[in-house]
Amino acid sequence: MILFQGVWRKVKLKGKPLASIVSAGLSRFGKLEGLCAREIFAQAAKEAYERCPRLDPKKDIKALFIGHMGESYEHQGHTGAIAADWAGVLHIPATRTEAACSSSGVALRAAVYAVASGLCDVVMVGGVEKMTHRSTPEVTEFLAMAADFPFEQWHGLTFPGLYALIATAHMHRYGTTEAQLAHVAVKNHYNGSLNPKAHIQKEITLEQALSSRVIAWPLKLFDCSLITDGASCLILTRPELAKKYTDAPVHIIGSGQACDMIGLYEREELTSLKAAKLAAKQAYEMAGVKPEDIDVAEVHDCFTIAEIVAYEDLGFCKPGEGGRLAESGETSLKGRIPVNTSGGLKAKGHPVGATGTAQAYEIYLQLTGQAEKRQVADAEIGLSHNVGGSGATATVHIYKRG
């Protein structure tokens, strides 16, 4: 594990908070007609400000990190400055991070660096994507930029196609079934039906999922996440200052990030994501917690197979048992370890740049008892897992109720 040793200094962290979330905001997720990305981000910022009356955004916020994947959607780049402007916090350092679908997971990691280093007392971190005004083929093409163009797209692979390659390999190696994949979709749609901000707030049946049209066999329509508009943001501060802003902070006690080859075909294994496993190992060691300590998790279910692989990469079950875990109901709201209580990317939606901090938003709600109908009782430790591309980037964060 030489790579891992180089990623962070083995200082005595073991559960010591790195940064604290004192507020969070989320726009509605869905087809937000007539709104630009910057306007959607302003909605998320507004909720974060309202939730934290002791915060004076103009005076307190010292930096902004924002995840945003594609300038192609709106012919608009330079999202850092735009987001700071529309959130009313001009003139601070504002930085855009891009790592495909993990753009804001990486932004969150950068915000943790800023706060944990002591350089900033309070930072804003978020993500945004405006996607639904473009046609499906256009979106497909923009998303495909997160894969290896000369060897993958050039030979006809699509994004669902790449995850389908993982699914086929998993089915062949472990006996995972299409019905087990469908169980993930049914669970996440149920959770989404309880989330007033989810893109699709409607339950589906196993039969519906299994009989939906094939996109990239073995993946069908209901195995795929949604093309969505949305934004998310968090206010982070140094743990010593958290109580100044809120009586109920959520501490980030573990933060991991790793990368791997861009091309799926080049990687050691086809049935797990090494970047995610490495990011999880870092986060668990920093936090001083084990997979069995996690009370609630938001994982990157861009496709149903991705959630099953995430169960295994995060240690919620042994390699190969993810399909059976999905089927067992243990990851449902009332199960042993509820996963994707928000509805996940599958039902809440997947505005790619917004996803990482939207996952953190859901964990923040869960750990502060604000998740309403989808509240997990006594949730104390949460985890988020955000993957870019077919696994070339992954971030994992671990949170503890303050």
Place this chain on the structure above:
Amino acid sequence: MTAQPQNFTIEQFYKNICQKKLMGGKCRKCGKIHLPPRPLCDNCFSTEFEWVDLPTTGKLLTYTIIHVAPPQFQNMAPYTVGIVELENGIKLPGMIRDVPLDGIKIGMRLKMEFGGLQQTQQWPQWPRYYFKPL
């Protein structure tokens, strides 16, 4: 085995495909074979390479049948794309043709074929290869 003074680039890889040659860049210092070829060995950081022929047969590791295709492939859908492990362990993706969709099996032996799609050397319109049953 051939040693040529060309750059060890992806463009050159596809120019070789145009010549119906599947080649990788072999590091002269540590012997690692790179596909895609690269200018800097990720193992020993050497920049000295030679082109080597790669085996054109291998076995299928995994596959998918694409039904919803990007615009340029729409007239071919549904079609199969897989990842093939060549005899020397190097892997690469490609379309699988000349076999019925329900006849494709993981582990089946495949052979690379060149052409069958438009062939042009012009960057970035690379030529394509595909796989068919051995």
